[in-house]
Amino acid sequence: MIEVAPLVYIVDDDSAFREAIHSWLRSIGCQALSFGSVDEFVKHSRVATPSCLLLDVRMPGRDPFDFQRELHKSQDHIPIIFITGHGNVPMSVRAMKNGAISFLLKPFREQDLLDAIRDGIDQDCSRRQAEQDAADVHACVSxxxxxxxxxxxxxxxxxxxxxxxxxxxxxxxxxxxxxxxxxxxxxxxxxxxxxxxxxxxxxxxxx
The missing domain is CATH 1.10.10.10 (Winged helix-like DNA-binding domain superfamily/Winged helix DNA-binding domain)
Structure with missing residues (x-):
């Protein structure tokens, strides 16, 4: 996918699904970390590497859509791919309107997930490069x-x-x-x- 292995965070309360996606991602060269809830993910210290977030829509605890808004307000730009087995059109529109990369319904094709992950990682790489370029210019100006x-x-x-x-x-x-x-x-x-x-x-x- 890219020269440096990206990191995909999986947040889903279905342990079997998490393990399956985690194993598949590693088989195609992606680093992966999985969590059973949004709160577990929030408590984890993230590393500074190109990444994206696979986020289940329906989970106990913090509402994923509220969490998406919280990330946006805090200037945390990790690309989000929503996944769900109980989605609908309004839910999909809401997610995409708030900046999600994709909204996938379970069961989805591996290729569809791979395409969404590629888009997310590419977007995160571009953002990180732009931020580094801006920092370099500021350093020169100083x-x-x-x-x-x-x-x-x-x-x-x-x-x-x-x-x-x-x-x-x-x-x-x-x-x-x-x-x-x-x-x-x-x-x-x-x-x-x-x-x-x-x-x-x-x-x-x-x-």
């Missing part, structure tokens, strides 16, 4: 001096060194030096690369 941030903000607006020098009342050679240092700290070699890298990042424009 190295910039106030003057370098100011100059790069003009660079991103398309101004030339001469135009920036005029705006700031500095010598063009001074702008060139600051700009070169800033581009090095940002690990970029062109304006296009710089603009793409800081897209959506407000720190650069902070004075």
């Amino acid at each position: 190295l910039l001096s106030r003057r370098e941030r100011e100059i790069l903000s003009y660079v991103c607006c398309g101004l030339t060194n001469r135009e920036i020098a005029k705006e700031l009342g500095l010598q063009e050679v001074t702008i060139k030096v600051h700009r070169a240092n800033a581009m090095r700290k940002m690990k970029t070699r062109s304006v296009a690369e710089l603009v793409k890298k800081i897209q959506g990042i407000d720190l650069l424009l902070a004075k």
